Amino acid sequence: MRYLALAMNLDGTLATGGRADEAALAALSRLRHTGRRVILVTSRRLADLTSVFSSLELFDCVVAENGALLYWPARRESTALCxxxxxxxxxxxxxxxxxxxxxxxxxxxxxxxxxxxxxxxxxxxxxxxxxxxxxxxxxxxxxGINKGEGLREALLSLGMSVHEVVSLGAGANDHSLLDVSECAVAVANALPALKERAAFTTRGAAGAGVVELVEELVQHDLRTDGVWTPQDSLTLGYGPSGERVGIPAYGENLLVVGPRGDEGASYVQGFLERLLQRRYQPCVIDCIGDFEPRDDMVKLGDRLHVPRVSQVMAALTAPAVKPVVSLAALAPEAQPGFFRELLPALEGMRLRTGRPHWLIVNGAQRLWPAGARDALRDAPKLGETLLRVEDPGAVARPILEQMDVAVGVGPAPARALQQLAGAIEETALHLPLSAGAEHAVLAWFIAEGRWPLRLRAPPRRAERLRRVPEQVEGDLGALGFTFRGRRGRTSPRAHNLRAFCRLAAQVDDDTWLFHLWNGDFSRWLRDVLHDDALARKVAAIECRYELPASDSRREVCGAITHHYALAA
CATH class of the missing domain: 3.90.1070.10 (Hypothetical Protein Ta0175; Chain: A, domain 2)
Incomplete structure (x- = not known):
């Protein structure tokens, strides 16, 4: 299942006029029978809920008093958060x-x-x-207390993260509730400002909207065409025109193929960095022993010590822990056995909590060697998994056939993809044998039947720091930002970010708001300067249409200044 919990507001959503909708309560009962959690998030006091519900045991947790109090109906225990x-x-x-x-x-x-x-x-x-x-x-x-923060604490106690939660709201104090979820939904009777924030709005109002959303979750896990298409994705690289190319954060597998070396390792580390920026929990299985863990990761095992499965699972219990499981002390022929013991535990945890969100396997050919007699029988069903291999022909074909996207890295990425095509008996790919540009990779969207696309790999943080002087104080030339405004009158080009902030204070309000509301600033930062983190901060400001021009100027320029001050 993609979504494991539903968190919802009470008044205007589950209840109208102080009375709970019976059809909605029945729908929530069906939802719980699927193994999903139901969390009530309300501004009301706990004592006030007795007039609405005969029992609170329908809910796994109640977040009351606008996020100040957690109540666990099964245990009849409450915890004050402030x-x-x-x-x-x-x-x-x-x-x-x-x-x-x-x-x-x-x-x-x-x-x-x-x-x-x-x-x-x-x-x-x-x-x-x-x-x-x-x-x-x-x-x-x-x-510091609001519905969103109360929900965060409830999820932490349940061993879950915001990535497994759908939230449903209606009122002015539900903005923070919708912020703390992977999919934010508003009922039809919700305030207009909340509908703008939501990923989609139900057709039905209040209780009818609850029933509608529950049915979509139970029947389709919100995957029905036209219900909701996730707009955010994990970046693979940037196309010829600077457009971002990515894959969904859920439901797909990625193969990174090419010779061992700095380029392949750097690409995998960059993908890992983007996972962590989005607060996903990865688990790295290092079969070779050459994966360099980040400072914020926990390494289990080394060339002399074999980790225990219980150690790995204990580490993953905390959502903030990112383990690197080194199998270097195990002989290659013994590594598949370790993984066969670990995998059921990981699958069970994913069913309960959705974590770890991604598995990254360095040296996948050791776990599923092509020549193994039991390769077909032992091939697991993979999901949200990145495999790093040198030679795709060394990996069991049932594993390769589960890969949705393959990225060729190294000096000859096309040759690596051609080897993959041969291993899965696909039509040979007629491509140049070199990437043709620094940091270029080839991405083959196998499941979509698309030919490989040449991409520029996203810069890692260390590379972005090296580029700071150019972006902040250098001359970007044609890549600078030009304020044109609604009437197309051209102002001087901002040749770097410092000049952008200076010109931002000089252009008229109409020109500034024209670019702001069109999302031009975040698009420039993301597609031209390739700074996803800063682009997301600015995009959040661009959506706040109620801000006066002076306030939005201050916030956008403040975000730029703060972002690069931190980086420095």
């Missing part, structure tokens, strides 16, 4: 005659009309509190 709003604030509200004033374990509630009194008291008392709206109520919430 200190309560100070008593001084409550006294100030009572002195102002605010009524009815309701206290939760951490949050204070009042009618929406009392929002002005809440804001005044926060300012007068010098408190660090958030004042937010939830339907007809206003809430005083401790700093």
């Amino acid at each position: 200190r309560p709003v100070p008593e001084s604030f409550v006294r100030a509200m009572l002195q102002r005659g605010v009524t009815p004033l309701v206290r939760g374990q951490a949050v204070v509630y009042a009618p929406r009309a009392q929002a002005g009194a809440f804001v005044e008291a926060v300012g007068e008392l010098g408190l660090e509190l958030q004042v937010i709206f939830a339907g007809e109520r206003v809430l005083a919430v401790p700093p």
Whole structure:
């Protein structure tokens, strides 16, 4: 299964007018029977939920008080995630005659009309509190607390990550809930701003929308054409025109083929870097012993010590741990046996939690050698797996046939892909035997039947740091950014990022907003400067249409300055 949990708001989603939708509750029961988790995320107090539900045991976890409290119905245990709003604030509200004033374990509630009194008291008392709206109520919430952060804590306790979660919301305080999920959904009656944030909107409102989403999850795991197509992907490289080419983060396998050397290792390390930037959990199986683990990875085993399967699984229990499992101390003929013991444990963990998100196997020919007598019988079903091999002919054909995309690396990537075509008995590829440019690779989309495409490999962080002076203070020439505006009037070209920030302060608001709302800034950073991380930060600002031109200028230029200050 792709999605293992559904997290949803209560009012306006699962309940209307204080009453839970019975059809929606029945749908959630069916969803749980598939093995998926159901998490309720609400701004209400835990005590208030008894009037809505006869029992909370339908939910694996309840995130209450706008993210301040976790409740586990099966254990009947609750955990506060913050200190309560100070008593001084409550006294100030009572002195102002605010009524009815309701206290939760951490949050204070009042009618929406009392929002002005809440804001005044926060300012007068010098408190660090958030004042937010939830339907007809206003809430005083401790700093850093919201539905999204509460959901993060619930997922951590469940051993899951945001990549396995679908979230469903309707109200103004559901933005953070939708942010903490791989697929964000809004019901038909949701606020327009929330619908803009969502990946898609259900046809039905409130409970009907819940039923509709559950049916799509149960029947199709949200893979039905037209329901939702993930826009984000893992970058493989950049095409001739600078366009980004990638693969889905879920559901495909990648083969990196070519001679051992710096180029192949660098490409795999770059792919790993992009996984970690997206907060996926990889597990590296190093059959050869030459994989260089990053500083933030944990190495299990070495040339003298064989890791235990229990060690690997214990390390993977924490979503933040990225293990490199070295099999260098095992003889090549013994490595398949170790992996046959490890694989069922990994598959079981993936079924429960969705992790590890990707397997990276360095030297896959040792696990599945082509000449092995039991290659057909022992070939596992792979998913979200990267295999690094030198000679594809040395790998069992049932494994090669599961690869959706192959990337040829090294001085002659076409020759490597031709060897692969011969190994799986595909039509020979008539291509030049060299990549023809520095850092160029060839990507063959086997499952789609597309001919190999020449790509420029994305730069790794170390290479980006070397390029900082050119992008920040050098002369990018024709690659610079030109402010043209709605009327096409050309302003001076920003020949580097420092000049971009200077010109950004000078162009008129209409020109600035024209480029901002068209996504031109993030597109330039991503497709021309090949800086995905900075492009994502700027793209998030481009979507905030409510920002005045002056504020968006400050945020975009601040993101650029902060990004490269960190890199330096």
